[in-house]
Amino acid sequence: MISLIIFQACGQAGAPNDKKAEAVAEEEAVKSEASQVEEIPEEVEAEPEATPSEANPLLGYYVGTFYGVDIDFDKNPAVSNKITISIDSIGQDELFGHSVVAGNNRPFSGPISKEGDNIKVEAREPGDNRYDGVFTFTLSPATNNVTGTWQANNKKLAVSKREYNLDKRVFSYDPSLALPEDVSWSQLYEKHPKFEDREESLTEDVLSFNASNEELKKEDIENMYKGDLEVMRNAIYARHGYSFKNRKMRFIFDSSVDWYMPVSTDIRDDLTDLERKNIDLLKRYEEHAGRYYDVFGR
Numbered sequence: 001m002i003s004l005i006i007f008q009a010c011g012q013a014g015a016p017n018d019k020k021a022e023a024v025a026e027e028e029a030v031k032s033e034a035s036q037v038e039e040i041p042e043e044v045e046a047e048p049e050a051t052p053s054e055a056n057p058l059l060g061y062y063v064g065t066f067y068g069v070d071i072d073f074d075k076n077p078a079v080s081n082k083i084t085i086s087i088d089s090i091g092q093d094e095l096f097g098h099s100v101v102a103g104n105n106r107p108f109s110g111p112i113s114k115e116g117d118n119i120k121v122e123a124r125e126p127g128d129n130r131y132d133g134v135f136t137f138t139l140s141p142a143t144n145n146v147t148g149t150w151q152a153n154n155k156k157l158a159v160s161k162r163e164y165n166l167d168k169r170v171f172s173y174d175p176s177l178a179l180p181e182d183v184s185w186s187q188l189y190e191k192h193p194k195f196e197d198r199e200e201s202l203t204e205d206v207l208s209f210n211a212s213n214e215e216l217k218k219e220d221i222e223n224m225y226k227g228d229l230e231v232m233r234n235a236i237y238a239r240h241g242y243s244f245k246n247r248k249m250r251f252i253f254d255s256s257v258d259w260y261m262p263v264s265t266d267i268r269d270d271l272t273d274l275e276r277k278n279i280d281l282l283k284r285y286e287e288h289a290g291r292y293y294d295v296f297g298r
Contacts, residue, residue, distance in 0.1 A: 058119070058139055059087050062146040062166035063261050065254075066101055069149070070161035077158030078102065078247060082254035084262050085146055085166055087139065095121050099135070103245030105265045108135055117141055121148075130154055137164075144168040171263050173270070175212035177239050179231070183207065183256050188227055188248050202252075206231050211278040212239050221282065226289040233282040236275045240267040 066083040083101035090096075090112065098107045110123035119139040125132035137148025145167050152160040184204040206228040209216055212235070221229060234242075234249045243262035244250045253260045264270075271279070 056090055058090060058141055061086050061169055061171055061261070061263065063169045064164055064166035066150070067163045068159040068161075069163050070159065072158050072160075075158035078250065079159070080254070081250055082260065082262055083164060083166070084243075085135070085137075085164075086263075087146075090119070095119070095123060095139075097123065099125075100243045100262045100264065102250060103243050103265060104129070104131060105243070106132060110135075125153075127153060131157070169261060171241055171261050173240055174259075175239060175272070175275075176210070177212075177259050178210055179207055179235055180257060181207065183231065183252065186252060186256055188251065200227065202227050202231060208232075210235075211282065212236050212272070212275055215274060216278045216281050218281065218285070221285050224285070224289060226286050229282050229286045229289055233279055233286070236271070236279060237267060240264070240270045242267045 062085045064083065066081045068077060068079045071077055071079060081102045083099060085097060085099050087095065087097045093111055094109060095112045096107070096109045098105060106125045106129065108123040108125045110121055113120045115138070118141070121135070121137050121139060123135045123137075125134070131152070131154075133150050133152040133154075135148060135150050137146050139146055145165065147165045148163070150162045150164070154160070183202060184207050185201055187201045203225060205224050208224075209220060209232060211232055221232075224232075231249070231252055234244070234246075234253070237244075238253050238257065238260045241261055241263035243265050244253060
C-alpha cells in the first residue's frame with residue numbers, strides 16, 4: 001500500500017515537468033524557425049524583348065517622294081512632297097502603319113496578300129480628314145522598299161492621286177547635320193503664289209550657322225534676310241524629323257535636303273535648351289528683317 005502511494009505521488013509530480021519540457025521545446029522550435037534566413041532564388045535575367053525591326057525586318061520607316069499623278073493645276077497644287085510611310089505591325093492577314101507628309105500624321109490599315117516574297121497591301125486611312133485616301137503598295141523584303149499609289153477619297157483635291165517609290169531608312173536625331181550648299185540661292189517657291197514673274201530666294205548666309213549646335217549672337221544674324229533666318233530656324237525642326245505644313249519650308253527641305261526625313265508633327269518636347277534659345281533669337285530678328293532676296297533686285 002505504501003509503495004503504491006509513493007508511485008502515484010511520483011507520477012503526479014512528473015506530469016507538470018513533462019508539460020513544461022514540451023512547452024520549452026516548442027518555444028525553441030519557434031525561435032529556430034524564426035532565425036532561419038529564407039533563401040531567395042537568384043533572379044534569372046529576362047531575355048531582352050525584340051525591337052520591331054528585329055521581330056520583323058519589314059517594320060520601320062520608308063522615305064521618298066510623293067509624286068502627283070492626277071493634278072488640277074488651276075488649284076495651285078503642291079506637285080510633290082517628301083513622305084515617310086511607317087510599317088508598324090504585320091499580322092497574319094492585316095498590316096498597320098501610318099504616313100507622315102505635309103504636316104499630317106495619318107494611320108492606315110488593311111488586308112495583305114503574299115506574292116512570292118513580296119507583300120501586297122491595300123490600306124485605308126480613317127476617312128475623317130479631307131486629305132485621307134487609300135494606299136495600295138507592294139512591300140519588298142529583297143529591295144527594302146515600298147512602291148505603289150495613293151488615291152484620295154475626295155476626288156476634288158488639287159492632287160487626287162499620287163505615286164511613290166520609297167526606300168527604308170532609320171531616323172536618328174543628329175545636331176551636326178548641316179544644310180547642303182545647294183540650299184544657298186535656292187528659290188523659296190516652286191512658283192510664287194501671287195506674282196508668277198517674281199522670284200524670292202535664299203542667300204549664302206543661310207549656311208553661316210548651325211543653330212542646333214552653336215549658340216547664336218545678335219551680331220551673327222542682325223543683317224540677314226528674313227528667308228535665311230526662317231530656313232536656319234526651321235533646319236532645327238528638320239533635324240528632329242518635323243513634317244512641315246508651311247509650303248515654303250516643304251519646298252526647301254523636301255527637294256534640297258537629302259538627310260531630311262519627316263517622322264513627326266510635334267517635336268516641341270525634343271528640342272534642346274540651346275535650340276530653344278536660338279529659336280527665340282531667330283524669331284525676334286525675323287520680325288524686323290528685310291523680307292527676302294529678290295532675284296530681280298530690291
